[in-house]
Amino acid sequence: MNTLLEVSGVSVSFDGFRAINNLSFRIGKAELRAVIGPNGAGKTTFMDIVTGKTRPDKGRISWGEKGLSLLGLSEARIAREGVGRKFQKPTVFEDQTVQSNLIVSLKNRRGPFAALFYRPGSGDFERVAALAGKIGLTAQLSRKAGELSHGQKQWLEIGMLLAQEPRLLLVDEPAAGMTLAEREKTTDILVEAAKTRAVVVVEHDMEFVRRLNCRVTVLHEGSVLAEGSLDHVTSNPDVIDVYLGR
Structure with missing residues (x-):
């Protein structure tokens, strides 16, 4: 596997509580992965560490072909390196059109002056x-983002992240609050995105995870409890005990 991201022996504690405990995780350059686990398993903290929002107490995080260490880099620098994150609640510019939301997200201008004087071209x-x-x-391109359904806003935010051409996309519970049809479309979007980049989906909905048809990582108490196909991990007695049996 051509590894894009490798997390090795990472731990982090908050006020004596170990949220991540000697966690190791790796994902390839064009791979779809689902991360599941009970509340408090460390799923959000894992994403916080990868994106630079939280700094671990120990361990290492290697990125890309040259094994760049993400530790100590700012959130903005990590984003520029190609790590994109979508939070659970969609954050779009509701007063702007769908087209404007996507245009402002395109990867080509990051300086304040470039953004100030930018006029979009035909490309x-x-x-x-x-x-x-x-x-x-x-x-929906000419509609205001605020008029979209919940599911459509989720798609727009995924589109805004894709506009930045990330190499890794972290997506937090995309299926929450969606209709069945919206969930099916979301599956299609994520599966397609993972053909050209790494996509990590944190999710509780087992039917949605099954639709993704990808490798699954189960977290528990800040560590990897099991990994493999959904059928493999859901038949694991430890996973049934700490997560599925609840």
Whole structure:
């Protein structure tokens, strides 16, 4: 496997509570992975550590072909390196159109002056049109984001992240609050995205995880409890005991 991200022996404690305990995790350059586990298993802290929001007490995090250490880098620098994160609650510019949301997210201008004087060109509109097609919002481009359904806002935010061309996409509970049809479309979006980048989906909905049809990592008390196909991990007695049996 061409490893994109490797987390090795990472631990972090908050006020004496060990949220992540000697965690090791790796994902390839074009791979879809689901991360499941009970509340308090360390799923969110794991994402916080990878994105630089939380600094671990020990361990290492290697990124990319050259094994760049993400430890000590700012959240902004890690994002520039290609780590994108989608939180559970969608954060879109509700007063702007879907098209404007996507245009402002395109990876090409990061300096304040460049952003200030930027005027989108035909190439930008073509990229946005292609993105809208991928996330199922072609017919909604001229609508204000605030008018979209919950599921459509989730797709728009995924599209805004994809516009930044991340190499790793971290997605937190995308299926929450969605209709069945919206969940099926979300599955399609994530599976397609994982053909060209790494995608990690943190999720509680087992039916949604089954639809993703990917390798599953089970976290418990800040460590990997089991890993493999969904059928493999859900038949593991320890997983049944600490998570599925509840």
